[in-house]
Amino acid sequence: MRVRSQLVRRITATAAGLGLAAGAVVGIVGATTASADVRPTAATTSTAAVKKTVTIEATDWIIPVGAKVRYFGKTTGIAKNTTVQVQRLDGKKWVNFPATTKVTSKGTYSVYVKTSRLGKNFFRVAVAGVVTKQQALTITKN
Structure with missing residues (x-):
């Protein structure tokens, strides 16, 4: 215009x-x-691509064996219904954990994790090529 x-x-x-x-x-x-001498202005140039980001938070950090913990967070630049994959650190490798969910229309996600591996576990989520920082989860005996 x-x-x-x-x-x-x-x-x-x-x-x-x-x-x-x-x-x-x-x-x-x-x-x-x-x-x-017509030069494009900010209004006519294409907008830069939105940087993809994802955050992670947990409802708890220490839980008894058999209990569930909920991981949740927000995304930016990631489409609705994109799969969010929970990953666990196994030795020195991140492996997919059997817990997934989808990004909502508001750019959020929520997923439950239940594990019986006692001690300190490290989890993160991966979505659209972006990963979160790791979260420590300690599993204790009942």
Whole structure:
């Protein structure tokens, strides 16, 4: 819209310049040059891609064996219904844990994890090529 109004102003200025110059070469060249100098503005350039991000939070950090913990968070730049995969650190490798969910229309997710592996476990979520920081979860005996 802004570029169009600039173009209209420049065309009007060109016409006025032509009329005032009464055909003088200098007036024609100056007015023509002004109308050709249309540069894109912030309104006309394409917007930059939104950076993909994901956060993670937990309802608890220490739970008894057999209990569930809920991981939840927010995403940006990630489409609705994209799969969120929970991962657990196994030795030095992150492996997919059997818990997934989908990104909601509000860009959030929520998923429950239940494990019987006693001691300190590390979990994270991966979605659309982005991973969260790790979360420690300690599983204790009843």
